Amino acid sequence: MGKIAVSCEEPALDSRIDPRFGRAAGFLIVDPDTLEFSYVDNGSSQAMSRGAGIQAAENVFRSGAKIVLTGYVGPKAFQSLSAAGIQIGQNLENMTVRQAIEKFKAGDVDMASSPNRMGHGA
Amino acid sequence: MKVAVASGKGGTGKTMVSASLVSVWRSPVIAMDLDVEEPNLHLFLHPEIKGKRTANMEIPVADESRCSQCGKCAELCQFKAISLMGKIILTYQEMCHGCGGCIAVCPEGALSPGYRELGEILWGRTNYGKFLMGRLRVGEAMSPPLMRQTKIRLTEMTDLNGTDVIIDAPPGVSCPAVNAVMDSDVILLVSEPTPFGLYDMKLAHQAFSQLNKPMAAIINRAGLGTSEMAGYCKSSGLEILAEIPYDRGIAEAYAGGRIIADIDGEFRKLFTGLADKIKSIPEASGRRGVPNG
Ligand code: SF4
Ligand code: SF4
Numbered sequence: 001m002g003k004i005a006v007s008c009e010e011p012a013l014d015s016r017i018d019p020r021f022g023r024a025a026g027f028l029i030v031d032p033d034t035l036e037f038s039y040v041d042n043g044s045s046q047a048m049s050r051g052a053g054i055q056a057a058e059n060v061f062r063s064g065a066k067i068v069l070t071g072y073v074g075p076k077a078f079q080s081l082s083a084a085g086i087q088i089g090q091n092l093e094n095m096t097v098r099q100a101i102e103k104f105k106a107g108d109v110d111m112a113s114s115p116n117r118m119g120h121g122a
Numbered sequence: 123m124k125v126a127v128a129s130g131k132g133g134t135g136k137t138m139v140s141a142s143l144v145s146v147w148r149s150p151v152i153a154m155d156l157d158v159e160e161p162n163l164h165l166f167l168h169p170e171i172k173g174k175r176t177a178n179m180e181i182p183v184a185d186e187s188r189c190s191q192c193g194k195c196a197e198l199c200q201f202k203a204i205s206l207m208g209k210i211i212l213t214y215q216e217m218c219h220g221c222g223g224c225i226a227v228c229p230e231g232a233l234s235p236g237y238r239e240l241g242e243i244l245w246g247r248t249n250y251g252k253f254l255m256g257r258l259r260v261g262e263a264m265s266p267p268l269m270r271q272t273k274i275r276l277t278e279m280t281d282l283n284g285t286d287v288i289i290d291a292p293p294g295v296s297c298p299a300v301n302a303v304m305d306s307d308v309i310l311l312v313s314e315p316t317p318f319g320l321y322d323m324k325l326a327h328q329a330f331s332q333l334n335k336p337m338a339a340i341i342n343r344a345g346l347g348t349s350e351m352a353g354y355c356k357s358s359g360l361e362i363l364a365e366i367p368y369d370r371g372i373a374e375a376y377a378g379g380r381i382i383a384d385i386d387g388e389f390r391k392l393f394t395g396l397a398d399k400i401k402s403i404p405e406a407s408g409r410r411g412v413p414n415g
Contacts, residue, residue, distance in 0.1 A: 054202040058207070
């Protein structure tokens with residue numbers, strides 16, 4: 001299974017999920033089998049007035065992740081991730097990164113075929 | 123002389139002041155609506171539109187078959203309007219600022235210029251002289267490029283040495299507002315004497331002060347609210363050129379798309395007096411008639 005990028009508040013498996021994809025503090029890039037992880041800072045996106053989601057998508061793409069787990073992905077970031085063939089699981093909130101990975105492994109995350117939030121910059 | 127009628131926020135009566143000034147102006151004048159997001163000067167001046175053109179901006183169109191995925195375009199674009207995701211080059215039209223940088227930097231000639239429509243520029247005549255406006259396309263977010271093209275149209279319409287221009291500027295202090303007032307000779311700030319009105323006027327006054335242009339205040343709905351506004355104007359050297367009373371006739375004229383200077387002799391006198399005061403303001407040096415930016 002490919003690596004999973006989870007938007008997070010801190011660089012730890014027990015960090016809370018950051019529900020905002022584009023403006024997440026960072027991404028935990030997790031190997032779902034071994035739970036080994038690395039951290040990708042997303043500060044460069046947070047600082048942008050517009051285009052944060054696109055920048056975040058580029059950051060995720062560079063990490064090599066094939067799957068994204070997060071709260072919501074804006075339309076531009078969605079387009080961008082889809083173009084790169086990255087799968088997107090949304091509507092994950094109020095849980096830790098570890099719980100999100102477990103939920104995903106259990107097959108309980110709907111993989112999205114469209115963005116769940118309109119508006120720019122997300 | 124170019125007179126910009128601005129305000130710290132919307133709804134202060136900026137457009138009604140612009141329209142009335144145009145109607146009483148004693149020398150040739152062009153009315154120009156640069157509030158391109160919500161132009162409404164035409165609703166009061168009722169111009170006969172004689173011409174229009176579409177304003178476009180250049181944006182990149184990618185030919186994937188020629189792209190070598192070098193990433194130079196995406197690296198250059200600071201607006202994230204073009205992005206390389208793996209083997210795919212993505213353009214986000216609506217975020218593009220039209221700088222042309224990506225097209226210039228692409229080593230493979232994979233990017234060529236296409237167009238995004240910004241809006242339209244319309245011109246014509248009113249009973250009081252020439253009229254010009256820009257109107258942003260619904261969904262378009264970038265006003266300044268359309269405003270620049272509207273200003274270019276202004277120079278085509280007239281020899282600015284013999285004609286004055288009254289500009290209805292966008293409210294606020296953001297980039298479009300600054301763009302509208304930056305090459306005027308005088309900036310008029312229309313405000314209401316309420317606490318919020320005062321707050322917004324202070325912001326506008328401070329922001330526009332950096333342009334080093336003569337500025338003056340017009341108080342609308344005078345008599346409403348506080349006297350703090352007069353205090354602020356006095357202490358910061360902002361002259362109050364006119365106070366427009368709170369009057370039922372104004373609301374009715376406004377709702378009916380009429381000019382308040384036409385309500386009665388008193389109002390007419392108020393605006394002719396205002397126009398004379400504006401004309402006596404010494405112009406900002408060196409910029410006369412040159413559209414800037
Ligand atoms: S024209 Fe300028 S703003 Fe538009 S995509 Fe190219 S580099 Fe970015
Ligand atoms: S600069 Fe040209 S060749 Fe390089 S990635 Fe962009 S479009 Fe492709």
